[in-house]
Amino acid sequence: MKSVREVVLVEGEKAADALTNIGIVSTTAMNGANTPVEKTDWSPLAGKHVLIWPDKDEAGMQYAQRASLALTKAGVASVAILQPPSDKPEKWDAADAVDEQMDITDFLCAASRLDNTHHPGI
Numbered sequence: 001m002k003s004v005r006e007v008v009l010v011e012g013e014k015a016a017d018a019l020t021n022i023g024i025v026s027t028t029a030m031n032g033a034n035t036p037v038e039k040t041d042w043s044p045l046a047g048k049h050v051l052i053w054p055d056k057d058e059a060g061m062q063y064a065q066r067a068s069l070a071l072t073k074a075g076v077a078s079v080a081i082l083q084p085p086s087d088k089p090e091k092w093d094a095a096d097a098v099d100e101q102m103d104i105t106d107f108l109c110a111a112s113r114l115d116n117t118h119h120p121g122i
Contacts (some may be wrong), residue, residue: 041075
């Protein structure tokens with residue numbers, strides 16, 4: 001089995017499944033934005049480059065910020081938070097992007113990040 005270095009963290013199973021179905025390694029935590037990040041076992045992501053793709057809403061951004069801190073404590077190689085496009089509607093997420101047939105690979109490479117961290121390949 002091939003080792004994965006880069007993972008996209010999304011808020012829910014629907015978004016994770018949508019990305020996985022198009023070949024992008026993704027994961028989610030149980031309960032989406034309501035996940036108690038301090039009670040989540042982030043250790044499987046230790047050593048990986050993680051890009052958090054939040055839903056486009058306040059709850060999503062708060063979750064992304066909390067998860068980012070927890071992931072850093074868990075020993076990820078790097079973490080960045082993707083900035084959802086300003087022209088997308090409230091609650092827009094990765095599943096919506098796949099449904100829209102957006103070029104996800106290009107989007108992940110070019111999208112703004114909140115902390116200027118660059119991750120080759122994601």
